[in-house]
Amino acid sequence: MAVLRQERGLSRKELAEKIGVNVQTVGYLEREEYNPSLDLAFRIGETFGLPVDLIFSPEPLRPLSEELLEYKRKPGGSHEPGNI
């Protein structure tokens, strides 16, 4: 969540206002010390324009190198470096 917030140039306070929580709660969400309710999760998803399961996936995010490797191995995937 912290990455998504920073990508969009939002401060914690601004994000807190958008999703209707106190600013401390944004910190807890970003540190994964609090699991949001379904309602709050949807509001966060709506704010970032992303599906909820992408933001709050129980699986840790895979390294980008692994993602690229898998993409290249797929049929039709590019083998040219830089042609992704």
Added chain:
Amino acid sequence: MNLAISKSSRRRLVIINYVALLLALVFLIWGDLSGWATVPAVSALIVITVVVVTFIPVYGRTGLWKFVHTKSDKLDERELLVTYESLRHSYAIFSIIALVCIQISALTGLVNDTTGQIIFWFLFYLAHTLPASVIAWTSGNAAQEYAVDA
């Protein structure tokens, strides 16, 4: 309001606060029964000072006092959860202490107007500080974030 007080410091202050409170109760009752002799009266004053001095950092500066006394419509879902949990634990602790006080009072027959008032204010203080103490005790080192901008 966002002072960095570590978990261990918070716990230490909570213990000192409640030990001083318990001693204040003992000295005040002793003072009343002894016709306010110098030793219990002065001791009571000292420990009450300790209660006040430790109250300020652990409940005031951390924002915990304000947090647990904030109306629920100003809290978000995480804060409500934290508050409910702290109230649940506080209720259990408070019930036991209140029942013990009542039982001791009944068994010893020491309760008169003054000691009754002393016990009342002791329980009153406990009832108001226990939820904040539970949060101070259980929260991690990010508890200073409970300072509410309400």
